[in-house]
Amino acid sequence: QVQVVESGGGLVQSGGSLRLSCTASGSLPNVFVMAWYRQVPGNQREMVAKIFSDNYIQYGDPAKGRFAISRDSDKNTINLQMARLTPEDTAVYYCNLREDLFPFRDYWGQGTQVSVSS
Numbered sequence: 768q769v770q771v772v773e774s775g776g777g778l779v780q781s782g783g784s785l786r787l788s789c790t791a792s793g794s795l796p797n798v799f800v801m802a803w804y805r806q807v808p809g810n811q812r813e814m815v816a817k818i819f820s821d822n823y824i825q826y827g828d829p830a831k832g833r834f835a836i837s838r839d840s841d842k843n844t845i846n847l848q849m850a851r852l853t854p855e856d857t858a859v860y861y862c863n864l865r866e867d868l869f870p871f872r873d874y875w876g877q878g879t880q881v882s883v884s885s
Contacts, residue, residue: 769793769874773862776879779852783883787847789862789876798867801845803836805829805858805881812861818845820867829856852883 775787791801802817814827816836824836835848849856862876 769795769864771862771864771874771876773860773876773879776860776881778882778884781853781883781885783852784848784850785852785881786849787860787862787879787881788844789846790844791862791864791874792843795843795864796866796868796872800865800867801838802863802865803845803847804861804863805856806861806878807858815860816847849881852881854883854885857881857883 769791770793771789771791773787773789777785779785798820800817800819803815804812805815806812815830816827816834817825818836818838822838833851837846858881859878860881861878864874866872
């Protein structure tokens with residue numbers, strides 16, 4: 768079994784910064800992708816940033832130019848450094864681990880709330 772646990776959410780003023788972390792543990796697959804998604808009630812979950820096993824990085828539109836994803840040396844922890852936050856960034860942020868080989872199973876954390884006040 769794989770566990771994914773996020774930390775670091777909270778309340779921040781517009782223009783501020785916040786750092787999220789996510790640690791995966793358990794029976795981890797040999798090759799996997801880790802990513803941050805976010806969701807506002809009533810909206811679809813959207814991809815914020817992904818980091819692949821070879822450290823290739825993809826950013827979703829909300830993150831470009833403001834957020835940075837990174838991986839710790841243990842390979843099982845990723846971080847999302849968010850800067851210049853706006854109220855539109857208010858959402859529940861979820862960490863995802865996806866196997867990069869068949870059957871491409873997904874594992875999700877419980878989510879962490881990020882709230883940005885104006």
